[in-house]
Amino acid sequence: MTTTTHDMTTTAATPEQHDISTAMLTVSILGALSALVWHVYAIPIDNPYYGLFNNDVDQYVYTAGGEAIRYGASLYDAPVFFEMEFTYTPFAALLFVVFTLAVPAVAKVLWWAAIIAALIALVAVCLRALNYRNTARTWLFALALAVVCTAFEPVRSTIWLGQINILLVLLVVWDLTRRDTATLRGAGVGIAAGIKLTPAFFLVYLACTRQWRTFWAATATFAATIGIGFLIRPTDSTTYWGRQFDAPARVGAVDSPANQSVNGFLAQLLRFYEVDRYAVHGPNSTVYVTPTWLWLAVATPLVLFGLYAATRAYRSGRILLSVTVAGMSAACASPFSWGHHWVWFVPLFILALHHAHTAHTRYRRLPVTIVLLISFCWWWNYPNREPLEGAPHPIGTGLFMLPRDDLPTWWANIAVPFYSGCYLLLFLATAIYAVRQVNATVRHAPVGQQTVATQGN
Template identity: 55%
Template structure:
């Protein structure tokens, strides 16, 4: 889906007397053009109009900022942690259980000292800021100059990417994923010698276990210092949970951590992981051998051996592609690949776990700009086509909070025909595994591009705070 757009280290040129020439364009450095800004404004306005009118922004339940259910769960989990009333003993709010670590509940405690209205407002503003920072970080890593024009384009890119289902759902539910992704990308795209590089990965894994796959990535790429810091930080978050709430920590790590059913029905269309893909296929083909009844529902779930048999090749493909991208100096691409692979590996990955599609879309866009073949524009088009937040109305369901049912859903949530029609055998597998498909195609393309002798770039690659030097090093292979 995307191959490596050029990422290289950047420096600031100095004049004869050591004064900084901030307007100097270094070799390989990029500037945001007028055309980029104009197209960006047009697409951003279109995205805003989509949010306002397609799924009306004033809809009391389905509007862009109207839900906030996950934020309420975070806040309730923080309150339970604060009050020592049993974090995993049952639902914390609206019949919803707290599924994150005890350390995550500690992180959410500050949300309990403000009202829910203020918490939702601050969280929405922080999420939008994080999206802009994420887009800006990606552009800087793609060697765009650190200027007002670049950050203006980052704002436009964030608005454009808000039409992606993982991003829209993050805003709609008040999800935390964009903060974790920003933390990981900031952490791992710093120079290898950066102080405490790896601490962001450790904190992210301590909040939500999925980023723990980055520990494997650091080991595969022999980034031992970063691996040590990340592992130590992750262990510290676990230890802090046991220190402050030993009963909750014991309950979580003894059994709650492996219970995917606490997150949702494994065969739910919203489960965009390898495990979810298998479960949905078992349901489609009605393989009763792997079904069970739970609370009046029949749930299909693959056995562990089947899940691992399908997962191991996906892990191998994703990590191999990430290692090759790292060796080629494409650290943003490598980190994005690991992030998508971690979503594939999780027993349950909601669509909003795939906010990694945002940096992928930016990488795909830059790749298309650099490519000589116009067919390269199929890469960003494909990311947006599969990841788009499509409009749908469920006319057979009662209104939620007196709201009609126009809702922004991912391709994976589209109504599926039963197996009595031939095209169901094409559409259902695609719907069930569309995000997994993105990871597989992206990994395969990256491996095809970078497999073979690759010159390892200088270890000083990709600083974002630029040193003052008169030299112009580049890690472009």
């Protein structure tokens, strides 16, 4: 018997539909109100730099990239906004021309509105993938959960910086949770990869799960975005694809606490323990760079295990879990993953909530608790430190402001490795959970029953 389900914990001949209970809706609304209060008072929303809507630096970079296209300037020969370089593809810059068509204040408001709308849509798409009924109550629940998620570190950083990652995750999740017969399934992945390279990891995922029709659609669309870039901006495209796309140092210092990938985790440890053999001394700073052999030795087995878990989840019909694990694997593998690259915590949070709602185990709420503890935007002020941008030095904004020199040595030896690798730890725990859930389903399936995904191409 062939079965399909997007349920995280069970498989059945006909996918069970789920309803949003009154208790779930009530808790979500209370959580949303709490998140709004937190935004106003924890890191004050009126702070001229750290306030939720008072930075938007990445949107300025996007606009500068669009202006370079519109007025014929180079994208990659020099920084486009103060000292910040344009690190996206020429195709992305073509899309960002839209920011130049409105005055900056209007463009910023429209961009924030697009981010929030994409966040709500992402939650709704995840609920659809888990087979929740399409009702007004479900949409109200999605709206409340979206507000709750704004208190997650990756989501708050996305809003604060004016980042694009939520829209890219929405594009991928929407695309890959559709039926295999859906028109141009895979094109969303190709467009996302054409804007920012990290989603190109899903081409590997599609090959591993043998979704060949989707794979070729995604590959063709990705190639088309590259071709459009060469057609419109041949010089910039040659520069980007020839020498820029694989240079993580252009994004930031590899050993920055902002780098939440395996590469960043190892570089931060080398810096913390002052392994001078891997220190690169510059005129104004010293950067610790992970040797390639060490990066690959640690990242390769982790990423392969993530792909294995995603493949097992896909073949058992847990499509959303499969895509989420693959997305986290991509962030793990990337040479440089800012905290906001981990907006995959949004579908992970929805999966954890679904597990708490549908499972019947004693510890069914534990995954929700863990995701909340790791992803929440914890903050602390150090008033004795030099103010940064006219405000006390908080550590919760951007997951990169842990003042390590203020910590006692004994505590730093615990806190710094965990702080640098907590996202990777959550990724590994999720992959292990996915494999264990699939194995448990196989063990308890009736004799002769096969559990396979019918969404394979």
